[in-house]
Amino acid sequence: MIEVNEMPQRKVLAAGTAAKTTDVKMANYVPQAAGPEQQLPAIIRADRFSLYYGSHAGVKDITFDIYPRAVTAIIGPSGCGKSTFLRSINRMNDLIPNTRAEGTLCVNDVNVYDRRINLANLRQQVGMVFQKPNPFPKTIYANVAYGPRLQGVHGRALDEQVEQCLRHAALWEEVKDYLDRSALGLSGGQQQRLCLARALATQPNVLLMDEPCSALDPIATAKIEELIISLKDEYTIVIVTHNMQQAARISDRTAFFCLGELIEYDQTKVIFTNPVRKQTEEYVTGRFG
Amino acid sequence: MKYALRQTADKLFTVGALLAVVLIVAALAGILLPMIWRGSSAVVFRGTVEFRRMQMEQFGHGDSAAVNAELAQVAPIRQKAYEILDRFSAGLDTTELVSRIRQIHRQFGAQLTNREVPPDQYETARDLSRMLRDELLAALDAPDGALALPHLDAVLAHDQDAALKDTAAGAYFDIAREYRRIATSVDLPRREEYAQSLAKISEAMKGLLGPRPGQPVPEGGAMQRYGATRWDQAQQQLDQLLWDEQWVSQGPGRPLKKVLTPRAQQFAGTPLAELFPYVQQNAAAMLGPRWTFYGRFFTDDNVSSHYFGGVGPETLGTLLVTVLAVVVALPLGVVAAAYLVECAPDTHSTRALRTCINTLAGVPSIVFGLFGQAFFMLYLLPKFGLRRDSSIIAGSLTLAVLVLPVVIRASEEAIRTVPRAFREAALALGAGRLHCFLTVTLPAALPGILTGLILSMSRAAGETAPILFTVAVASGPVPRSLAQPTRTLSYGCYDMAVGDRIAMLAPHNLFGMVVTLVAIVLLLNAAAIALRGRVARRLRG
Ligand SMILES: Nc1ncnc2c1ncn2[C@@H]1O[C@H](COP(=O)(O)OP(=O)(O)OP(=O)(O)O)[C@@H](O)[C@H]1O
Numbered sequence: 001m002i003e004v005n006e007m008p009q010r011k012v013l014a015a016g017t018a019a020k021t022t023d024v025k026m027a028n029y030v031p032q033a034a035g036p037e038q039q040l041p042a043i044i045r046a047d048r049f050s051l052y053y054g055s056h057a058g059v060k061d062i063t064f065d066i067y068p069r070a071v072t073a074i075i076g077p078s079g080c081g082k083s084t085f086l087r088s089i090n091r092m093n094d095l096i097p098n099t100r101a102e103g104t105l106c107v108n109d110v111n112v113y114d115r116r117i118n119l120a121n122l123r124q125q126v127g128m129v130f131q132k133p134n135p136f137p138k139t140i141y142a143n144v145a146y147g148p149r150l151q152g153v154h155g156r157a158l159d160e161q162v163e164q165c166l167r168h169a170a171l172w173e174e175v176k177d178y179l180d181r182s183a184l185g186l187s188g189g190q191q192q193r194l195c196l197a198r199a200l201a202t203q204p205n206v207l208l209m210d211e212p213c214s215a216l217d218p219i220a221t222a223k224i225e226e227l228i229i230s231l232k233d234e235y236t237i238v239i240v241t242h243n244m245q246q247a248a249r250i251s252d253r254t255a256f257f258c259l260g261e262l263i264e265y266d267q268t269k270v271i272f273t274n275p276v277r278k279q280t281e282e283y284v285t286g287r288f289g
Numbered sequence: 290m291k292y293a294l295r296q297t298a299d300k301l302f303t304v305g306a307l308l309a310v311v312l313i314v315a316a317l318a319g320i321l322l323p324m325i326w327r328g329s330s331a332v333v334f335r336g337t338v339e340f341r342r343m344q345m346e347q348f349g350h351g352d353s354a355a356v357n358a359e360l361a362q363v364a365p366i367r368q369k370a371y372e373i374l375d376r377f378s379a380g381l382d383t384t385e386l387v388s389r390i391r392q393i394h395r396q397f398g399a400q401l402t403n404r405e406v407p408p409d410q411y412e413t414a415r416d417l418s419r420m421l422r423d424e425l426l427a428a429l430d431a432p433d434g435a436l437a438l439p440h441l442d443a444v445l446a447h448d449q450d451a452a453l454k455d456t457a458a459g460a461y462f463d464i465a466r467e468y469r470r471i472a473t474s475v476d477l478p479r480r481e482e483y484a485q486s487l488a489k490i491s492e493a494m495k496g497l498l499g500p501r502p503g504q505p506v507p508e509g510g511a512m513q514r515y516g517a518t519r520w521d522q523a524q525q526q527l528d529q530l531l532w533d534e535q536w537v538s539q540g541p542g543r544p545l546k547k548v549l550t551p552r553a554q555q556f557a558g559t560p561l562a563e564l565f566p567y568v569q570q571n572a573a574a575m576l577g578p579r580w581t582f583y584g585r586f587f588t589d590d591n592v593s594s595h596y597f598g599g600v601g602p603e604t605l606g607t608l609l610v611t612v613l614a615v616v617v618a619l620p621l622g623v624v625a626a627a628y629l630v631e632c633a634p635d636t637h638s639t640r641a642l643r644t645c646i647n648t649l650a651g652v653p654s655i656v657f658g659l660f661g662q663a664f665f666m667l668y669l670l671p672k673f674g675l676r677r678d679s680s681i682i683a684g685s686l687t688l689a690v691l692v693l694p695v696v697i698r699a700s701e702e703a704i705r706t707v708p709r710a711f712r713e714a715a716l717a718l719g720a721g722r723l724h725c726f727l728t729v730t731l732p733a734a735l736p737g738i739l740t741g742l743i744l745s746m747s748r749a750a751g752e753t754a755p756i757l758f759t760v761a762v763a764s765g766p767v768p769r770s771l772a773q774p775t776r777t778l779s780y781g782c783y784d785m786a787v788g789d790r791i792a793m794l795a796p797h798n799l800f801g802m803v804v805t806l807v808a809i810v811l812l813l814n815a816a817a818i819a820l821r822g823r824v825a826r827r828l829r830g
Pocket residue numbers: 053056057058059076077078079080081082083084085096
């Protein structure tokens with residue numbers, strides 16, 4: 001069984017010793033090899049990765065490096081394979097029958113499509129927040145505790161971890177007195193933050209978010225965005241969004257997908273101000289898509 | 290124009306739907322209410338003193354001192370009715386009188402010998418006695434009152450004879466006087482007809498008041514030992530007593546017609562005539578009807594195949610068999626459903642399997658009964674050391690197989706409708722498939738699974754055919770282990786309905802049993818629905 005190892009870097013970062021890395025590299029941009037001067041090696045590497053639904057390719061031939069401790073946004077027109085790629089990273093596509101992967105997709109240098117991989121371990125390392133808030137029909141506490149319980153955390157340690165994650169997700173103050181109420185009684189935005197807290201509770205390295213704000217109002221969206229920005233010090237975040245402003249606001253790098261292919265991948269500023277491909281430019285300026 | 294038309298159609302639809310609902314409710318009420326009404330009379334009715342005596346003697350319920358006091362209170366009132374009856378029947382039953390007369394003659398002879406009267410006196414006295422005897426016998430033999438009277442008068446002419454003073458022969462005159470009264474009042478040629486009616490009257494009296502005190506306890510079960518235990522039954526017996534029922538021909542090819550004549554009219558002028566108003570007026574005093582709530586109906590055993598008593602063992606058996614069947618079927622069904630939804634590949638064989646399960650749900654229940662007998666009772670359970678005989682286990686397993694398709698289908702549907710998002714969320718947190726199923730899918734599917742449980746419980750409790758060969762008996766002891774057969778309500782209803790006269794004699798008990806079955810099903814369902822409500826509320830938050 002292959003385990004996806006926790007990244008050693010994360011501990012360093014969590015201690016707060018590393019500086020922010022994003023703003024430094026803006027000047028010397030090299031297309032398709034975003035940030036060769038990265039201090040940290042890529043945590044997710046896709047190499048000629050394709051995923052097929054039956055005979056139809058959801059994404060094809062993606063070569064894509066995602067760097068730790070940063071927010072990477074994936075944009076693109078509907079049906080271009082953003083979700084497919086995202087769900088490939090933690091192998092959620094396995095739930096769909098007749099899917100088939102080609103090429104390699106590595107997390108921490110472990111190919112996740114290796115037959116021998118420990119799926120539970122992978123999914124603990126790579127958390128996911130879905131488009132629609134999907135808390136379990138259980139109490140707020142039980143929702144957050146679900147992941148830690150799987151890892152064998154109990155008692156006071158569990159209480160503490162739940163509190164910490166709820167604080168991280170900026171939900172603690174709102175729900176601390178109602179931990180034993182059903183999570184379905186929360187508002188949509190609260191539910192989404194709860195899902196975020198639930199994902200954080202497994203202590204992942206990578207957080208995948210598939211349009212986490214599409215079901216939310218602007219205020220809830222702003223809250224989530226704030227959270228994402230505050231979380232990127234500790235986590236690698238990959239976010240799919242249809243909202244250009246959002247991508248521009250929160251992400252460090254942006255990838256543009258179209259028809260299952262990765263068209264362009266670069267610093268967010270570059271994508272939005274000076275993209276190399278014409279398709280990208282048309283898309284971000286709203287003339288296409 | 291078109292819009293108006295559409296509006297009319299909408300309204301018609303609403304009215305139609307409303308009508309359908311009203312129709313369904315009316316039909317339900319039409320079926321259920323009479324049944325419940327009649328069934329409730331097994332529990333709430335006017336019980337007579339006979340009921341209380343029966344309860345005390347057969348079940349040991351009630352205060353024996355109070356019952357005995359009550360019996361002592363009604364005894365003299367009843368006694369008077371018996372006396373009227375006796376006086377009349379004595380005149381009719383001449384064979385007994387004849388033997389009594391012959392006995393008097395013998396006794397008188399013996400008395401004379403004992404007193405050592407002189408031989409000449411002895412001879413005259415003997416002759417006189419012989420004459421009186423023959424006159425009396427002739428009077429009894431006379432086909433008509435007019436012909437009997439001269440004989441009786443001849444006898445009574447001697448009632449002052451010194452020779453007969455204070456001897457056994459004095460009894461001749463008592464008989465003669467009594468019979469004279471009858472001969473003058475009763476139409477002697479109708480003696481046959483009276484005798485027939487009298488037998489019916491005695492029968493009705495027995496039905497009303499039970500066997501006469503002092504007579505030997507009749508053979509043949511508790512049914513014969515008590516009078517009318519219920520006021521409604523007493524009323525029926527009273528009708529039998531008060532009315533003569535004849536079926537008269539209305540000519541060839543026409544149905545017979547029932548003609549009721551009051552017996553008081555039939556016996557008018559005879560000493561018996563006073564019996565009818567007496568019984569009618571004193572029926573309540575003789576029976577002491579009182580509103581009774583017989584709550585023990587649900588726990589008492591029965592006697593005389595459900596003529597008396599309740600449905601206790603049947604209720605227990607139904608509960609046991611049903612709950613056990615569901616306890617077996619539910620886990621099996623849920624596991625099967627989980628396999629079909631979560632694990633089974635979408636292949637032809639899976640689809641065939643699903644079709645088989647659906648078909649199984651429509652198989653007639655008698656087929657399951659025969660299967661259960663052949664497989665569980667005769668093949669499987671003997672391997673575990675059970676006798677090849679009906680047992681609760683065999684019946685429960687059969688019922689479990691019967692309801693399995695229902696459970697599987699409901700559970701499958703419930704599991705399938707759990708949003709995929711829940712499953713994805715659990716898996717994305719690193720849960721295994723089993724863990725995900727147990728902690729997320731199953732709790733979310735629980736309300737739907739419980740719906741299946743409700744359906745299957747109702748089915749299991751009400752089925753007769755599957756338990757016919759595997760568990761049910763019509764009578765027998767209360768089971769002490771699961772390896773013994775039991776009585777059940779459904780089979781009890783069937784047995785009573787097709788069995789014998791009991792359903793006619795004690796319809797309230799049959800309906801009581803039916804209503805108990807309905808009540809148990811409703812109760813079990815209510816429990817399951819309450820549980821489902823709680824689960825659903827917890828899921829909703
Ligand atoms: N379960 C599935 N089975 C078969 N094909 C699928 C399935 N899910 C997605 N696809 C196909 O894969 C392609 C990519 O879909 P995907 O959901 O990744 O698009 P997307 O970029 O996330 O779109 P959106 O922005 O609307 O969410 C689409 O052409 C779609 O038809």
